[in-house]
Amino acid sequence: MAKEEKTIGANLLLVVEDDPGLQKQMKWSFDGLEVVIAGDREAALAAIRRYEPAVVTLDLGLPPDADGASEGLATLEQILALAPGTKVIVVSGNQDRANAVKAVAVGAYDFYHKPIEPETLRLIVNRALHVHQLEAENRVLQQHQVGALNGVITGSSAMQKVCRTVEKVAPVDATALLLGDSGTGKELLARALHDLSPRARQRFVAINCAAIPENLLESELFGYEKGAFTGASKQTKGKIEYADHGTLFLDEIGDLPFSLQAKLLRFLQERVVERLGGRDEIPVDVRVVCATHQDLRRLIEAGRFREDLFYRISEISISIPPLREREGDSLLLAHAFLEKFSHQYGKTLKGFTSDACVAIERHTWPGNVREMENCLKRAVIMSEDSRLSVQDLGLTISAEEPMPLNLRQAREIAEREAVSKALARVGGNIAKAAELLGVSRPTLYDLLGRHDLGPK
Numbered sequence: 481m482a483k484e485e486k487t488i489g490a491n492l493l494l495v496v497e498d499d500p501g502l503q504k505q506m507k508w509s510f511d512g513l514e515v516v517i518a519g520d521r522e523a524a525l526a527a528i529r530r531y532e533p534a535v536v537t538l539d540l541g542l543p544p545d546a547d548g549a550s551e552g553l554a555t556l557e558q559i560l561a562l563a564p565g566t567k568v569i570v571v572s573g574n575q576d577r578a579n580a581v582k583a584v585a586v587g588a589y590d591f592y593h594k595p596i597e598p599e600t601l602r603l604i605v606n607r608a609l610h611v612h613q614l615e616a617e618n619r620v621l622q623q624h625q626v627g628a629l630n631g632v633i634t635g636s637s638a639m640q641k642v643c644r645t646v647e648k649v650a651p652v653d654a655t656a657l658l659l660g661d662s663g664t665g666k667e668l669l670a671r672a673l674h675d676l677s678p679r680a681r682q683r684f685v686a687i688n689c690a691a692i693p694e695n696l697l698e699s700e701l702f703g704y705e706k707g708a709f710t711g712a713s714k715q716t717k718g719k720i721e722y723a724d725h726g727t728l729f730l731d732e733i734g735d736l737p738f739s740l741q742a743k744l745l746r747f748l749q750e751r752v753v754e755r756l757g758g759r760d761e762i763p764v765d766v767r768v769v770c771a772t773h774q775d776l777r778r779l780i781e782a783g784r785f786r787e788d789l790f791y792r793i794s795e796i797s798i799s800i801p802p803l804r805e806r807e808g809d810s811l812l813l814a815h816a817f818l819e820k821f822s823h824q825y826g827k828t829l830k831g832f833t834s835d836a837c838v839a840i841e842r843h844t845w846p847g848n849v850r851e852m853e854n855c856l857k858r859a860v861i862m863s864e865d866s867r868l869s870v871q872d873l874g875l876t877i878s879a880e881e882p883m884p885l886n887l888r889q890a891r892e893i894a895e896r897e898a899v900s901k902a903l904a905r906v907g908g909n910i911a912k913a914a915e916l917l918g919v920s921r922p923t924l925y926d927l928l929g930r931h932d933l934g935p936k
Contacts, residue, residue, distance in 0.1 A: 492516060493605060494533040496524040496555065497571070498543055502596065506537065509598035510605065519543075521555040528562050534612040535605055536568045538588075540579055549579035553586065560587045564830070565615060567608035571596075587830050587866050607834045614811050615831070631668055633816050636806035642669070642798060649796050650676030655748065657733075657793050658771040660800030663850030666771040667731060669800065673769055674727040682726030687719045690735035698740055699756050702747075708757025720753050720764055727767045733793065734774035738784060745789045768793065803845040803852065813849060814840050817856035818868065830866045839875040896931040899924070903933070 492514045495506045507515050516531055518524040520543055527533070536559060540552030552570070559568055567589035572580040580591035589608050592601055617635060632643055649656055650673045658666040667686065674684045692700055699708075703718030720728055730736070736744065747753055748768065752761040770793045779785035803810060814832070822829045832840070845851050859872040870877060902913040914924040927933070 491609070492531055492533040492535075494518060494524065494527050494531065494536040496536060496538045496542070498539065498541075498546065502539075505596055505598075509596070509602065513605075521551060521558070524555055525558055525562065528559055528566070532563060533566060535589075535608045536566055537592075537601075537605070538568055538570050538583075540570060540572045540576065540583065549576065549582075553579070553583060556583055556586055556588060560830075565612065567612050569601075569604055569608060585866055589831070589867070590834055604834065607837070611831065611834065611837050614808070614837075615815055617808075617812070632665070632672070633809075633812055634806060635808045635812055636801070638801045639806050639809065642800055643672075645798055646672050647676060649673065649798070651678065653677075653767050654795040655768045655770070655793050656795070657797045658769065658800060659797060660771075660773065661802045661848055662773045663848030664800045664802055665849055666800060667729065669798070670727075670729045670731075670769045670771060674729075674767070677727070677767060679726050679767055683723055684727045684729065685719050685723035686729040686731060688731045690732035694737045694739070697737065698743070701740070702743070702753050702755055704756035705758040708755070712757065715755075718753065718755065720747060720766065721755075721762060723766045724764050725766070727769060730768065730770045730793075732772055732774075733770040734772035734776055734779055734785065736785075738786070741786045741789050745786060745792060748789075748792045770794075803848045810840050810843070810845060810852070811837060813852055814856060817853055818860065821857050821860040825860055827860055827863060828866070829860060829863060829868060831868075833867050833869045835870045835877060836868055836873055836875070839870045839873060839877050842877065843875050892931070895927065896933070899927050899931060899933055 493510055494516050495503065496518045497503050497506060498519045503517050503519075507517065516527050516533065518527050524536075524538075528536075538552060538556055538559070540549040541547060542551040542555060545551040549572070556568055556570065559566060564587075568583075568587070570580050570583040570588045570591040571594060572583075572591060573594050577593070580593070584591055589611075590604055592604060632639070634640060634643070646669055656670075656673060658669055660666055670686070671684060674680060687700065689697065699712075699716075699718065701718050701720055703716050703721055704712050706712055706715050747764075750761075751765065752763050754761060776785055776790050776794075780787045780790060803813075818829060818831070821827070847854075855873055855875075856868075859868050859874070863872050865872075898917065899913070902916045910921055910924060914921045917924065919927075
């Protein structure tokens with residue numbers, strides 16, 4: 481029985497309200513949810529322990545302080561202490577805005593002013609359920625991460641496919657090329673290739689080909705002998721030699737100067753290096769992983785990248801999708817970064833406001849995971865409330881209305897749009913529109929009336 485009750489909790493709403501009339505109104509307003517009623521603090525806390533509800537609506541005016549807010553605020557604090565992940569929506573009177581804001585500062589998810597408007601309150605509750613579900617999924621994903629890909633948080637099928645490819649490729653010594661926009665996590669996956677390989681106990685050496693001036697990059701890669709050039713006061717190993725028996729990661733390989741590409745190609749073919757100013761061939765056993773955000777085939781066509789080098793470094797190519805194409809990952813990553821930086825900077829943040837969740841989902845994140853990480857770090861440092869808002873994140877919400885989570889509302893919106901498009905396509909001809917929609921004319925007339933699309 482206890483197992484069934486906990487299962488119900490994921491889709492259960494607890495209404496904490498002492499007015500019998502409002503209790504009934506709230507119960508029939510949420511016909512798609514399992515609703516439990518509690519009339520006071522004791523009953524509310526008992527229901528929290530028994531059902532573990534995802535969302536709670538809490539009237540601040542509970543007995544014995546029905547005209548004040550002390551009992552409601554005390555109940556809120558105890559609910560959050562028992563179940564920190566529960567989304568509590570405070571319901572208060574129009575004259576009690578100060579206490580509602582105080583409740584949000586304590587940790588309430590949102591607040592709503594009486595009188596009750598079922599449609600509006602349903603929207604708030606459905607958003608809270610959605611956020612609660614995403615947070616639960618994020619916790620499950622974190623608990624079941626593959627150890628070798630530690631740090632890769634994703635629920636996206638495209639990104640999971642990339643992770644499986646990394647797992648297959650890692651044990652072999654084939655040269656791998658990681659392709660993806662800046663900030664998508666190419667170095668993270670390169671380290672995963674190393675950590676999963678037989679070379680995991682050896683060095684992982686990374687060098688950014690775009691960050692080092694051309695006149696220094698050759699000596700940085702291949703090393704130099706004493707006296708090879710002015711300032712070369714001692715013999716120095718290069719990055720390639722330093723990575724012997726381990727993994728060499730060449731980031732932004734597309735920016736490797738053309739003059740060095742032939743020398744790198746010779747190393748990949750012969751697996752020997754010559755230091756600047758030296759004549760000895762030094763054998764090096766190293767796994768090479770490259771990465772770039774550029775289109776190497778276009779660089780080849782433009783004469784800026786050697787075609788033979790491209791084929792040598794791309795024995796296995798792995799394309800990493802941008803964050804905007806990883807369905808559901810933006811909120812998963814946002815919650816992960818929130819938890820990370822809250823702990824790092826000693827903050828007690830409890831999540832995001834509903835508007836912030838919408839903004840995170842809609843933002844295209846052109847800078848990908850790196851942009852999100854910086855955004856969340858700044859927001860956590862500057863935050864003053866218990867939940868991060870749109871303003872904290874520095875994001876905006878477009879005028880486009882979000883698709884409602886309530887299935888009935890979603891169906892109505894889709895139905896209205898289909899009827900409108902059909903009428904527009906046939907110039908308002910009812911018979912042709914009915915034929916196009918695959919319904920009878922009486923049915924179409926009913927739809928026109930239901931959605932207020934008839935002639936004015």
